[in-house]
Amino acid sequence: MANINLSIEETRSLTVDLDFRQDINMLRGIAILSVVFYHFAPGLLPGGFAGVDIFFVISGFLMTKIIGTGLERRSFNLFKFYAARCKRIIPALLVLCATISIIMFFWLPTNEYQKLGNYVGYTALFISNLKLKKDSGDYFATDSHENWFLHTWSLSVEWQFYLILPIIMMALYPLRKKVDPGICLLLLAVCSFFISMFSPSVNSAIRFYLMPSRAWEMLCGGLVWYATKHYTLPKFLRSVTAIIGYGTILLSIWLINAEHAWPSAVTLFPVVGTMLVVYSNHSSIVRQIDQNFRWIGLSSYSIYLWHWPIAVYLVYAGQQHNSLWIMSAIALSFVAGWLSWILIEKPAQNALSKQSPKAFWLTILFGIGAVWLFSYLVKNDIVVSQPDPLVNRIAAEANNKNYAPDRKTHFSQYGSGKLVAIIVGDSHAEATATALAAAAQDRGSVIGFTFSGCPTLANAERVEYDGCGKFNRGLEKRLQEYPADVPVIIVNRLTHYAENKLVKFSEKTDNEVAFMQQYTNSIIEMACSLNRQHPVYLVKQIPDMDTNVPRTLSHNLMTRGDAHDISVSQTSYQEHIRVMIQAQEQAAKQCGVKLLDPSPYMCSEGRCMGSKNLMPWYFDDNHLSETGNKNLVPMFKSIFNR
Secondary structure (H helix, E strand, C coil), X not given: CCCCCCCHHHHHCCCCCCCCCHHHHHHHHHHHHHHHHHHHCCCCCCCHHHHHHHHHHHHHHHHHHHHHHHHHCCCCXXXXXXXXXXXXXXXXXXXXXXXXXXXXXXXXXXXXXXXXXXXXXHHHCCCHHHHXXXXXXXXXCCHHHHCCCHXXXXXXXXXHHHHHHHHHHHHHHHXXXXXXXXXXXXXXXXXXXXXXXXXXXXXXXXXXXXXXXXHHHHHHHHHHHHHHHHCCCCHHHHHHHHHHHHHHHXXXXXXXXXXXXXXXXXXXXXXXHHHHHHHHCCCCCCHHHHHHHHHHHHCHHHHHHHHHHHHHHHHHCCCCCCHHHHHHHHHHHHHHHHHHXXXXXXXXXXXXXXXXXXXXXXXXXXXXXXXXXXXXXXXXXXXXXXXXXXXXXXXXXXXXXXXXXXXXXXXXXXXXXXXXXXXXXXXHHHHHHHHHHHHHCCCCEEEEEECCCCCCCCCEEECCCCCHHHHHHCHHHHHCCCCCCCCEEEECCHHHHHHCCCEEECCCCCCHHHHHHHHHHHHHHXXXXXXXXXXEEEECCCCCCCCCHHHHHHHHHHXXXXXXXXXXXXXXXXXXXXXXXXXXXXXXXXXXXXXECCHHHHEECCEEECEECCEECECCCCCECXXXXXXXXXXXXXXXXX
């Protein structure tokens, strides 16, 4: 890496921007270094994800400058503006999509390849942020780090901003004598910021992934350009402003961490720091650094594109904490990005610039269309990956689950004939409902009232989860419609909601002990309330595994060539759910509900199994798959044998 240094004279010929700004290129370098090191070694730069926010401000400044200058010179052309963005962004992105799709065809399991193919289409259309908002929700979640195209959310946000900004500025330009366009952009930035931060309809996923919630960061960059038109800093202040800006950025990526809500008011620090550096327009303090490492800033886009798939592979291989692997992956990311810039970005821009407008747009649309068509074929199982059969069988267990419940009515039905049982609870009730139905199949049918993410508690509400409290309050009335001798089986992952404070009660508590007392009382009250109408059975919590079972087994086989069954200690499992068991036993003493224990069917020789003979019993790390829940059929049969 040390030998890949370009002098100012050499790199000057590689850029067509006559107003090349070393400080902005330096900011790009800081941003990409922050992002890369965060994704590979978050302990070193816990706030490195703020590098994307630095990119947003830079993009806002440059795009506003291009559009504003063009309008002032009466030379701005909307289609030429879009064409320039296409030349810069699309070729390397399409090559990334094609390369990953081809490499993964013989390696990824079919279900994972289908997901990859799905995201390829969204990525090519620059709407992957919409898909990610819907699917993953939390960018920082562990599961998100196995999405090969997670990083493209920021490209989608920027592209959507590029589509709208010139139209806004073109509409404002004729009114410039009456309405200052800079003031209008300031008002838009303020509105975007406050709606993103304080609107009750904006949740964390919307705030992170969607362009309207991120627009204020790019608009802040645009405001810097308008500010430079009205006031230029004196020379003696420029270096001070730049130093304050760089200091603010460095402190941000060093002190901020993923536990902060993002974006939030804290995001102002890297944003304002970037604004100060750009506004100062002071390059002398970075000239020497830029002379030796200019290639990092120039190739930052390609580095960003290629570093993430490398980071995902580390997670697949389970080497994301291995220092040697991490250092090698970081080096590979910068080499791949530099090569992409030299071999893909620059040649593609030059080739596309030589085409006529008609040929150019046909080329761009053909490339996007080809990638979208591939995505369509993969999503519809017309193109199917060809991985190792054993890997495919194990990975397929991730989709082997109960899909019967209606997400709107929370109702599901299994079998036919006389109703013999009702299952109630959260997603764990959904996962085990078919086992209950299998136990009851010779006697009649089973129905379910299940609400994923909603524990069966009295007088409780889920935090940031609409409808859960209302669902539980209506359970008693819904159950009155069925014969009183039909048993009700309640299944929940109770410790999860308690440990993570995912429920709240009308009476606020100040300490852990009081909250836990409220929580256990709520379990007892709900169970006893329903027991007045129907015989109630409380199922002790299904054992949680330490890792996603089908994913870990399949990935171990894919990257290491071998795998071992997954399990947890039965002692640790019992200790983990001890408080919840005590609450359920108290309900049994208080009102006569009965308890069902899955551990004799899931555990043996001191271990609770997540798989057997490499066949997963779970479709993730805590929900039983359709294979695993068959183990509970004898437990549920005991209800009907009494």
